[in-house]
Amino acid sequence: MKFLIPLILFFATVQLLAQTTISGTIKARNEGTLPGANVYLKGTYDGASSDANGKFSFNTQKSGNFMLIVEYIGYEPFTRDVVLNGTAINLNIELQETFNKLEAVTITAGTFEAGDKKRANILSSLDMITTAGANGDVFGALQTLPGTTTVGESGRLFVKGGDSDESKTFIDGALVHTPYNAAAPNTSTRGRFNPFMFKGTIFSTGGYSAEYGQALSSVLLLNTNDMPVEDQFDISLLTIGPEIAGTKLWKTGAVTATLGYFNLGPYMNLVPQNYKWSHAPEGFSSAVSIRQKTGKSGMLKIYSSYDASNFIIGQLDLEQNKVVDYNLDNNNFFVNTSWMTKAGENRTLTTSASFTNNVDKAAFDTTNFDKELKGFHLKQVVSQEMGSRITMRAGAEWMHSFTEQTFKSPANIFVNGFTNNTLAGFTEAEMYASKHFVARLGARVEHSDYLNRTNFSPRITAAYKLNETSQFSMAYGWFFQNPSDDYLVYTDKLNYERADHYILSYQSLLKGRTLRAEVYYKDYRNLAKQGNGEFYLPESYNNNGSGYAGGFDLFIRDKKSVKNGDYWISYSYLDTKRDYRDYPEMATPTFASKHNLAVVYKHWFGSIRSYAGVNYKYSSPRPYNNPNSTEFNGERTLAYQTLDISWSFLFRTNIIFYGAVNNVPGFKQEFGRRYSNVPDDSGIYRSTSIIPGSGRFFILGCFITFTKKGDKNQLEKIQ
Amino acid sequence: MKTTLFTIIFVLVSITGFSQSNEYYQAMGESLGGYANCKSGDDFRALGNQFERIAQAEADQWLPLYYHAHCNIIAAFIETDPAKKDAILDIAEKSMNRAIELAPNDADAHALHAMFYTARLVVNPMERGQKFGMLSGQAAGKALALDSTNPRARLINLQNEMGTAQFYGKDTSVYCDEARKLLSEWDNFKAKSPLHPNWGKDQAAGIVESCK
Numbered sequence: 001m002k003f004l005i006p007l008i009l010f011f012a013t014v015q016l017l018a019q020t021t022i023s024g025t026i027k028a029r030n031e032g033t034l035p036g037a038n039v040y041l042k043g044t045y046d047g048a049s050s051d052a053n054g055k056f057s058f059n060t061q062k063s064g065n066f067m068l069i070v071e072y073i074g075y076e077p078f079t080r081d082v083v084l085n086g087t088a089i090n091l092n093i094e095l096q097e098t099f100n101k102l103e104a105v106t107i108t109a110g111t112f113e114a115g116d117k118k119r120a121n122i123l124s125s126l127d128m129i130t131t132a133g134a135n136g137d138v139f140g141a142l143q144t145l146p147g148t149t150t151v152g153e154s155g156r157l158f159v160k161g162g163d164s165d166e167s168k169t170f171i172d173g174a175l176v177h178t179p180y181n182a183a184a185p186n187t188s189t190r191g192r193f194n195p196f197m198f199k200g201t202i203f204s205t206g207g208y209s210a211e212y213g214q215a216l217s218s219v220l221l222l223n224t225n226d227m228p229v230e231d232q233f234d235i236s237l238l239t240i241g242p243e244i245a246g247t248k249l250w251k252t253g254a255v256t257a258t259l260g261y262f263n264l265g266p267y268m269n270l271v272p273q274n275y276k277w278s279h280a281p282e283g284f285s286s287a288v289s290i291r292q293k294t295g296k297s298g299m300l301k302i303y304s305s306y307d308a309s310n311f312i313i314g315q316l317d318l319e320q321n322k323v324v325d326y327n328l329d330n331n332n333f334f335v336n337t338s339w340m341t342k343a344g345e346n347r348t349l350t351t352s353a354s355f356t357n358n359v360d361k362a363a364f365d366t367t368n369f370d371k372e373l374k375g376f377h378l379k380q381v382v383s384q385e386m387g388s389r390i391t392m393r394a395g396a397e398w399m400h401s402f403t404e405q406t407f408k409s410p411a412n413i414f415v416n417g418f419t420n421n422t423l424a425g426f427t428e429a430e431m432y433a434s435k436h437f438v439a440r441l442g443a444r445v446e447h448s449d450y451l452n453r454t455n456f457s458p459r460i461t462a463a464y465k466l467n468e469t470s471q472f473s474m475a476y477g478w479f480f481q482n483p484s485d486d487y488l489v490y491t492d493k494l495n496y497e498r499a500d501h502y503i504l505s506y507q508s509l510l511k512g513r514t515l516r517a518e519v520y521y522k523d524y525r526n527l528a529k530q531g532n533g534e535f536y537l538p539e540s541y542n543n544n545g546s547g548y549a550g551g552f553d554l555f556i557r558d559k560k561s562v563k564n565g566d567y568w569i570s571y572s573y574l575d576t577k578r579d580y581r582d583y584p585e586m587a588t589p590t591f592a593s594k595h596n597l598a599v600v601y602k603h604w605f606g607s608i609r610s611y612a613g614v615n616y617k618y619s620s621p622r623p624y625n626n627p628n629s630t631e632f633n634g635e636r637t638l639a640y641q642t643l644d645i646s647w648s649f650l651f652r653t654n655i656i657f658y659g660a661v662n663n664v665p666g667f668k669q670e671f672g673r674r675y676s677n678v679p680d681d682s683g684i685y686r687s688t689s690i691i692p693g694s695g696r697f698f699i700l701g702c703f704i705t706f707t708k709k710g711d712k713n714q715l716e717k718i719q
Numbered sequence: 720m721k722t723t724l725f726t727i728i729f730v731l732v733s734i735t736g737f738s739q740s741n742e743y744y745q746a747m748g749e750s751l752g753g754y755a756n757c758k759s760g761d762d763f764r765a766l767g768n769q770f771e772r773i774a775q776a777e778a779d780q781w782l783p784l785y786y787h788a789h790c791n792i793i794a795a796f797i798e799t800d801p802a803k804k805d806a807i808l809d810i811a812e813k814s815m816n817r818a819i820e821l822a823p824n825d826a827d828a829h830a831l832h833a834m835f836y837t838a839r840l841v842v843n844p845m846e847r848g849q850k851f852g853m854l855s856g857q858a859a860g861k862a863l864a865l866d867s868t869n870p871r872a873r874l875i876n877l878q879n880e881m882g883t884a885q886f887y888g889k890d891t892s893v894y895c896d897e898a899r900k901l902l903s904e905w906d907n908f909k910a911k912s913p914l915h916p917n918w919g920k921d922q923a924a925g926i927v928e929s930c931k
Contacts, residue, residue, distance in 0.1 A: 036761055038768035040775070045746040047772045049765040071771075073810050124846045229853060511800070566845075604845065609887050650887055 020084040023057035024091035026050045026070060034095065037072040041082075060084060074098055097435065099388050104435045105465035109473035109505040109518070110206035112145055123201075123557075131600055132613035133644030133662055135699060137190045138201070139180070142220070143617075144598040146518070146553030146570040147205040150619050151591045152640055153671040153690050155188030156180060158591045159205050160520060161549025161576035162217025162499075165484060169220045170212070172301060172338035174354035175399065177375035179220075182330035182360055184313045186674065186690045192307065192332065194258070197289070199225045205553075206501045206520060207475025210426040210442030210459045211381065211395060216481045216499040216524070224301055227291050228254050230707055236260075238701035239267050253292035260285045273694050276314035278325050283309025298341035307332045317365065318676035318686045327363040332356070346385035353378045368408040372417075373485075376400040389432040393442075396425045403485045414536070416489040420450035420482070428459075436465040448482060448496075455480040455496050470508040477501050483528035483541075491538035497545075499524050512560035514568075521550040527580035547578025547586070567601040587633040590672065593619040593640070609650040616643045624672035627685045641667040654705045662697040669695075746773050747782065747914050754918070760797035763790045764807070774814065781821035781828065782914050788815040789831055789916075792838050801842045808838055826869040827916045829862035833875045837882070844886060855879055870908050871919045873901050877926070895930035902927050 026037045033054025040047025041060060048058040063084045068091075070078040075095040082089055114123035127141070134140030139157055143150050149158045156164035169179040171193070183189035202221040204212075212219045228247045236243040241262035248255055265280035287305035294300050310329045317324040338352040356375040362368070381395035404417030428442030439462040447454040459477035466472065480496040487494065505518040527545025534540060551574040559566045574594055579586045597618040604611050621636035629635070646660035663669070669692050675685040750769045757763050767790030774783035791811035795804045815835050822828045836855035840847045859879055862872035877898060881891045902923045910917045 036764050036768070038771055040772040043776050045742065045773050045776055047768070049768040052761075073806060229857075511802075606886065609889075653883075653887070 019059050019061055020063070020086055021057065021059050021088040022068065022082070022091070023055070023088070024093060026054045026056065026072070027092070027094050028075065029094055029096055034072055034075075037070055037075075037095070039068070039070050041084075042067040042069050042079075070095065074100070099432065099435060104432055105438050105463045105471050107438060107440060107461045107463045107473050107475075108471070108507050108516070109461055109463070109475035109503040110147075110204050110208065110501070110520070112203040112205070114201040114203075130602060130611075130613060130646075132602075132615040132646040132660060133617070133642065135646075135660055135662070135697075136195055138193060138195045138198070138220075138222070139191045141195070142203055144568070144570060144600050144615065145203065145205075146516075146555050146572045146596070147218075148572070149574065149591060149593045149596055149622075150617060150640060151622075151671075152188055152669055152692060153186040154591070155183065155190060157218065157220070159218035160551065160572075161522060161547075161574055161578075161589075161592055163589070163591060166215060166217035166481065166499075167220065168212070168215035168218075169222065171222045171303070171336045171354070172224055173211075173221075173350060173352035173379055173381065174336050174338065175214075175375070175377040176334070176336070176354065177356040177373060177377075177401070178332055178334075178358040181307075182309060182328055182332075184311065184326055184328060185315070186671070187313075187693060192305075192334075193222070194287075197224050197303070198222045206522070207459070207461055207477055207503045209440070210428050210444040210457065210477075211393070213424055213426075213444055213446050213457070213479075214399065214422070214481050216479050216497060217522075224289075224303065226299065227293070228256065233706045235704045236701060237703075238262075239699055240264055253290065255291075256287075256289045258285070258287045258289075267698075271694055271696075271698065274691050275693060276323065277311065278314060279310065279312035279327075281309060281311040283307060283330075294339070295341060298339065300337070300339045302335070302337045304335040305333070315364075316688050318674070318688065319678065320365075321686065324365045325363075329359075329361040331359045333358075348383040350381045350383070351379070352381075366410050368406075370404075370406040370408075372402075372404045372406075374402040391430045392428070393430075394425075394427040396423075398423055403489060405489050416536075418450055418488050418492065420448055420488070422446055422448045422482075438463050446480060446496075450488070450492050451482065451494060451496070452492070453495055455498075469510045470506070473503075473505045473507070475501060475503040475505075483543075487528050487530065487541050490536055491541045493538050494528055494541055495526055495543045497524070497528060497543070498526050512558070514555070514557040516553070516555040518553045519550075520552070521548070523548055524578055524580075527578065529580055530582045545578065545580035545583075547576065547580060549574065549576035549578075549592075551575055562603075564604040564606065565601065566603075567599065569600075570596070570598045572596040584632055588623050590622055590624050590633065593622050595620040611648045613646045614644070617641065622672070625675075626673070626687075627675050627679075635672065637672040638668060638670045640669060640671075642669070643667070654707075656703045658699075658701040658703065660699050663695060666695045743773070743777055743780070744914070750786065751914070757790075757793075760794040760807075763794040763797070767791045767794065767810070771814070779821065781818045781825070784814040784818040784821070785828060785831060785916065787811070788818060788835065789918075792831070792835055795838045796841070804838070804842045808835070808842075811835060811838075824865055826862040826866035826872050829858050829865065830869060830872040830875050831916075833858035833862060833872075833879065837875070837879060848886065852879070852883065868904075868908055870901060870905050870923070871916060874919050874923055877901065878922075881926075892930065895927070898923060898926040898930060 026034045028034050035050055035052045035054055037050040038047065039050065039056045041062065044062055046058060046060040046062065048056045050056040066082055066084055068080045068082045070093055072095055074097060076098050078093055078095055112123065114127060131141040131144055142148060142157060147160045151158050154164060157167045158164050159167055169176040179191055180189045181192055200223040205218050208219050228249060231249055232247050234245040243258065243260035245256060245258040261284045263280060263282040268277055268280045285305065285307040290302040292300045308331050312325050312327045314323040315326045334356050336354045338350065340348065340350045343349050354377045356373065358373045360371040377399050379395060379397035381393060383391060383393045385391050399422040402419045404415065407414040424444060424446040426442060426444040428440060430440045432438045442459045444457045457478040457480055461475040463471055463473040479499045479501065482488065483494045483497055500523040503518060503520045508515045524547035526543040527547060529542050529545040531540050531542055551572060554571045557568040574592055576592050577586045577588050599616045602613045619640040621639050623633040624635050624637060625633045626635045642663045643665055644662045645664055649657045651657055671690040673687040673689050675687045679685050750766065753766045753769060757766055767787050770783045770787040770790060774787055777783060788811040791807050795807040798804045798807060815832060819828050819832060833855045836851045836858060840851035840855065856879060859872060859876040862869060863876060866872065877894060881894050884891050905920050905923060
C-alpha cells in the first residue's frame with residue numbers, strides 16, 4: 001500500500017500546479033448583466049453559472065488548450081480558446097441575442113391569426129369555434145372581429161367596405177370556390193366547413209401576401225389539422241340532425257370519415273317561423289379526410305366532401321302579389337389536397353390543388369334558374385430560407401373555372417356561360433433587418449385568357465417593434481379581381497377591378513391583454529358597371545365604376561382581468577361610397593354600416609363543469625334603395641342588434657350537453673325592404689320587409705366520444 | 720433524504736479514481752447533492768446548468784440529460800410568467816427528447832416526459848388542456864407499460880388524474896387510497912444505481928397529507 005502515497009502526492013502536486021481560476025462577467029449587448037448563463041470548458045465538467053450580477057468564477061485542474069463556452073437561452077453561444085497554465089483568466093463576455101423569428105416583430109397590418117402555436121396569438125383555434133352566436137360557423141365567428149359588417153340577409157363576410165365576393169377562402173393554400181352553403185334569397189347562410197377541421201386560421205382584412213390574388217378585400221386562410229392522435233368515434237345529436245365521425249390511425253397516416261344528416265322540419269314545427277316552408281331545409285353531408293406522412297418530413301392531406309341539400313320556401317311575389325314557392329336544390333362536390341415537403345434543410349415545397357363542382361337548381365313559380373360551377377385550382381410554392389433573416393418565396397398557379405347559367409321560362413330557354421383560365425405567378429421576399437424591423441416585398445402577375453388581360457400587383461408590408469410589447473405595421477398594395485360571374489356570362493369585354501390598400505396598424509400585447517388599433521383607406525377603381533342597355537348585351541357593361549372605403553378598427557382582448565373569464569371587444573368605424581353595378585351615382589352601398597360593435601365573453605364554471613358564452617353585437621342602420629323615392633339608397637334599415645348565449649355542460653368526461661340561443665331578448669331585426677321590379681297600376685313599386693327566418697334561434701345537442709382510453713371528449717367542439 | 724444523499728456523495732467521492740467513468744460518478748453525485756440546496760427557480764436552473772455541463776462531456780449518457788430537463792421543468796413550475804415558463808420548457812425539451820432517444824425503454828424517462836407535457840399544459844390549461852393532457856397521459860401510460868412498479872410513473876399518473884378531476888370540479892378524495900398505496904410501496908422500488916432517479920417520495924407524502 002505504501003507505494004500509493006507518493007503516487008497520490010504526485011497527482012495532488014500536478015493538480016495543484018495546474019489549477020487555473022477562470023472568472024469574469026457575462027453581459028448582454030445593450031441590456032446589462034445576465035444571471036444564470038452556463039459557462040464551461042468544452043468536453044469537461046468544469047464550469048459555473050453566472051450569479052445575480054452576471055459574475056462567474058471556477059477552478060479547473062485541466063491544463064493545456066481548451067475551448068470556453070458560454071450559453072444562455074435566447075443568445076448566440078459564445079466560444080473562446082483559452083490556455084490553462086495556472087495563470088488566472090478574467091473575461092468580460094458580451095453575448096449577442098439570437099435572432100429568433102418567433103420573438104421578432106411580426107406583420108400584423110390587416111391580419112388576425114388564430115392558432116395553437118406557442119407564439120402569442122390574438123385568438124386561439126378554440127376561440128374560432130366557441131363564440132356564442134356563431135354556432136360553430138367559421139364565418140359567423142369572424143364577424144365578431146373588427147373590420148367586418150354583419151349583413152343579416154346574407155351571412156357572408158363583408159370586409160372593410162368590400163362586397164362579399166371580394167373575400168376569398170383558401171384551405172391549405174387551395175382556393176375554395178363555394179365556401180358557403182346554398183341559402184334562399186335574403187336569408188343568412190353558413191360556411192360549408194366544420195370548424196373543427198382546422199388547426200389554424202389567418203384572416204386578412206387587407207394588405208395580404210402576393211401569394212393571394214383574385215380578392216379585392218380579404219382572404220381567409222384555413223389550415224387543416226395534422227395527424228389525429230388516436231382512434232376515435234364521435235356521435236353528435238343536435239336538434240337539427242345527427243352526425244357521426246370515425247377516425248382510424250395507422251403508423252404513418254390516418255383516415256377520418258364523417259356522415260351527417262340535417263332536417264330543420266321538426267324544429268320549425270316547434271318554433272314559429274316568419275316564412276312558410278313547404279319543405280324545411282334538409283340535406284346530408286359526407287366527407288373523407290386522409291393524412292399520410294411521406295418520407296422524413298412530408299405530409300399529404302386529402303379532403304373530399306359531397307353535400308346535397310334542398311328546401312322550398314314561400315316568398316312573396318310582388319308582381320303577382322301572392323306567395324310563391326321558391327325551390328332550391330344544391331349539390332356540391334369538393335376535393336382539396338395539399339402536399340408539403342422539405343427539399344433540403346432550408347427549402348420547403350408546397351403543392352395544393354382543389355376541385356369544386358357545384359350545382360344550384362332554383363325554381364320560382366314557372367321559371368327555373370340553374371347555375372353550374374366547375375372550378376379547379378393548382379398551385380406550387382417554393383419557400384427558401386436564406387440565412388435566418390431572409391425568406392424568399394415564389395410560386396405559380398392555374399385557376400380554371402367553368403360557369404354556366406340556364407334560365408328557363410315556359411316560353412324561352414337561355415343558356416349563358418364562360419370558361420376562364422387564369423395563370424399567375426408571384427414572388428416575395430421577407431427580410432428582417434433586426435429583431436425590431438421586418439419588411440415583405442412582393443409582386444404578382446396574372447393573366448386571364450377569357451378577359452385577355454394581364455395585371456401586375458406590387459405589395460409591400462413592414463413592421464417595426466417599439467419595445468417588448470408593442471409594434472407598428474403598415475401595408476400597401478394593389479389588388480385585382482375579375483368582375484362578377486353574373487356579368488362575365490354576358491361579356492368578355494371587361495377589365496379587372498382594382499383596389500389599392502393603405503393600412504397602418506398598432507398592436508400591444510401584454511400578459512394576456514391585447515390592444516389593436518388600425519386605420520385604413522381603400523381606393524377602388526375600374527369597378528364593373530351595368531349601363532343602360534339590355535343586360536344580355538356585352539356592350540351594356542363597362543369598367544367605369546369607382547369608390548373608396550376608409551375607417552378605423554379597434555380590438556381589445558383581455559384574458560387576465562376576470563378569473564376564468566375571457567372577453568374581447570371589437571369596434572369598427574366605416575366610411576364608404578361606391579359607384580358600381582347598376583348604381584346611378586356614388587352612394588354608400590347597402591352592405592355598409594357606419595358603426596359595428598361586438599362584445600364576446602366566455603366563462604368557465606369549474607364547480608358545475610360548465611362553459612358559458614355570451615355575445616352582443618350592434619351594427620348601425622344600413623342604406624337601401626326605395627325606387628319610389630328620388631334619392632338613391634336613401635332609406636335606412638333598422639339598427640341590427642343581437643344578444644346570443646351558449647352553454648356547455650360536461651356530464652361525463654366523454655359526454656357533453658350543449659345549448660345555445662341566438663337573439664335572446666328578441667331584438668327586432670329587419671334588413672330593409674324588397675321592391676317589385678315594375679310599378680303597379682298606380683305607379684307605386686310594391687314592397688315587403690326583409691326579416692330573418694325567426695325572431696330567435698335555439699339549438700340543443702349532445703356530443704359523445706368513444707376512444708380506447710375513454711377520456712377524450714368534444715368539449716373543444718362546443719365550449 | 721439528506722442523509723442518504725450525503726452517503727451517496729461520500730461513497731462516490733471516496734471511490735475517486737483516475738478514470739473518466741469515476742470522474743462522471745463524482746460529478747453526478749455532487750450535482751445530485753445540489754438538489755437539497757435548491758429553493759428558487761434560479762437555483763434549479765443553475766443546477767440544471769451543472770447537469771448540462773456533464774451532458775455535453777458525456778454524449779452517450781442519458782441521466783445528465785434527464786436531470787437537466789428535470790431541473791428546468793421544476794424551474795418552469797416555479798416561474799409565474801407564462802412566456803418565461805415556455806422559454807424554460809424549451810430548454811428542457813431538447814434534453815428531454817435526447818434522453819428518450821438514448822433510453823427509449825426506461826420508464827423514468829417517459830414519466831418525466833409526462834411531467835414535461837403537464838408543465839406545458841399548466842401554462843394555459845384552457846387552451847392546451849386537451850392536447851397536452853392527452854400527450855401527458857400517453858407518456859405516463861407508456862412509462863407504466865414499461866414498468867408498472869416505477870413509483871414516479873405512478874406518481875405522475877396519479878397527479879394527472881387528480882389534476883383533471885380538479886379541473887372538472889370533481890371530488891379528488893377517491894384518489895387517496897391509491898396515494899396511500901403508492902407511498903407505502905415507495906421503498907420497494909430499487910433504483911438501478913445511485914445515479915438513477917430516486918425522487919418523488921416527498922410529493923407522494925404530500926398528497927397523502929392533503930387527504931387527511
